[in-house]
Amino acid sequence: MSTPAGLPPTLVGTGELFQLLRDGTPRTRGELAELSSLARSTITARVDAMLSSGLLEPVGEAASTGGRPPTRFALNRRDRVVLAIDLGASHASVAVSDLSGKVLDERTVASDIADGPLVVLDRAAAIGIELLAGLGREPADVAGVGIGVPGPVEHATGRPANPPIMPGWHDFDIPAHLGQQFGGPVLVDNDVNLMALGEFVTSWRSAPHLLLVKVATGIGAGIVTDGRLLRGALGSAGDLGHVQVAGAPADVVCRCGNTGCLEAVAAGPAIAAKLRAKGVDVESSQEIVDAVSSGDVAALQAVREAGRDLGSVLATCVNLLNPSVIVIGGKLSEAGEYLLAGVREVVYQRSLPLATHDLRIVGTSAGSHGGILGASAMVIDAVLAPDAVDQYVAARIA
Structure with a gap:
């Protein structure tokens, strides 16, 4: 690991020490010394550097064992903010969170992904700037931007890769476009991956192997293993909707061009088509849910059958991945x-x-907040990683 410019050798490793404070638990210098096995003088130098840079803040005193009570320190979650964006086929959700992942403000608007990257991204950026202003913040206060899109993404570059419902988005440089307006890195991922990450960080940290399945207009999955997203070689891991369902009618053609795909028999449009054939007037996934809520027998049967089709594919996933929770x-x-x-x-x-x-x-x-929470968590993991903390401290104390 190279030493960040401006960071004295004694402070290299500050980011590693900071990881002991990321859980939000206040600790004293003495407690940090015990946990890290570092010399007290080294702990003092690195804690002071993190205090000066704004990463830490004092949060009261511990019980004294004689003499002056020691001060406890914790993550300064208000130091910077994160901009999280969740783009769907017909909506855009934009939120600002603190460095602990707590959402400070959020807004969702109608937004057609087919309008193209310039229109959609500029719309989301404008909402983000308004939310920041309402919180007394500026774009320069943004530690990073996380964005989820409804299609495959090459995560390393943040560019969509032949997304089927996103005309005009293929290979568009999302990080470069949004990076012109906000500080910090711009990280992009598939929306279902971020939903999975959002579920994990909010409810399932005790279950490190998680499989989230999104069932709506399409069907996709996000995989968390050992607490980290599994994206695959090119970012297409979890494309569950295009697995063939055993026994599916051969004449059921999927939008991918194949027949018998899970999405073609169990997603919202497929269920709606089956119900219309039985005289139930539904078009959207919401209308299917409404029909179920009202007790429509045909809708109840169709949704349960869709669950069985989904289960037939997930049974293979369970044998292959052995998740703790679906x-x-x-x-x-x-x-x-x-x-x-x-x-x-x-x-x-x-x-x-x-x-x-x-x-x-x-x-x-x-629920519907999963994508936003996952986008925020993705950025926080990046900007509070050891190397990123070292670089931030170096820049602030220079």
Whole structure:
């Protein structure tokens, strides 16, 4: 690891020490020395540097063991803010969070992803600037921007890769465009990946192997293993919607060009088409959920059958990945136990007993906020990583 310019050799490793304070638990210099096995003089120098740079703040005193009570220090979550953006096919959600991931303000507006990257991104950026101003902040206060988009992304570059429902977005340099207006890195990922990360950081840190499935207009999955997103070689891991369902009608053509895909038989449009054929007047996923809520028998049966189709694919995923928990999210998850019952019925029947021994299959807890929470967490993990902290301290104390 190279030494950041302007950081004295005695302070190299400040970022590693900072990781002991990321959990928000206030600690004294003495406690940090015990946890890190570093010399007290080294701890003092690095803590002072983090205080001077604004990363830490004093939060009271510990009980005295004789003499002056020692001061406790913790993450200064107000030092900088994070801009989180969740783009869907027909909406844009923009939020500002602090460095602990707490959302300070948020707004969701109608936004057609087919309007193209310039229109959609500028719309989101304008909302972000308004939210920042309302919080007394400026774009320069932004530690980083996290953005989720409804299509495949090459995470290393932040460029969408042939996204099927995002005309004009292929290979567009999202980080360069948003980086002109905000400070810090701009990180881009698939929206379902960020939903998975959002579920993990808010509800499932005790279950480090998580599979989130979004069931809405399309079907996709996000995989968290050992607490980290699994993106695959080119960012397409979790493309569950285009796995063929055993026994699916051969004439059911998916938008990808293949037949019998899970998305073509169990996503919102497929369920709506089946219901219309039975005389139920529904078009959108929301209307399907409304029909289920009103007790429409055909809708109840169709949603449960979609759950079974989803479960037939997830049974293979369970055998392959052995997740601790499967979270079902997306608009159709609002159909509640009817969708979950179908999933559970098949997964528990067809997966290996060892793989399902402690498996939980549950509905989303983060709901529609999952993408925003995941985008914020992605940025926080990047800007509070050891090397990033070293560079930040070097720049602030220079």
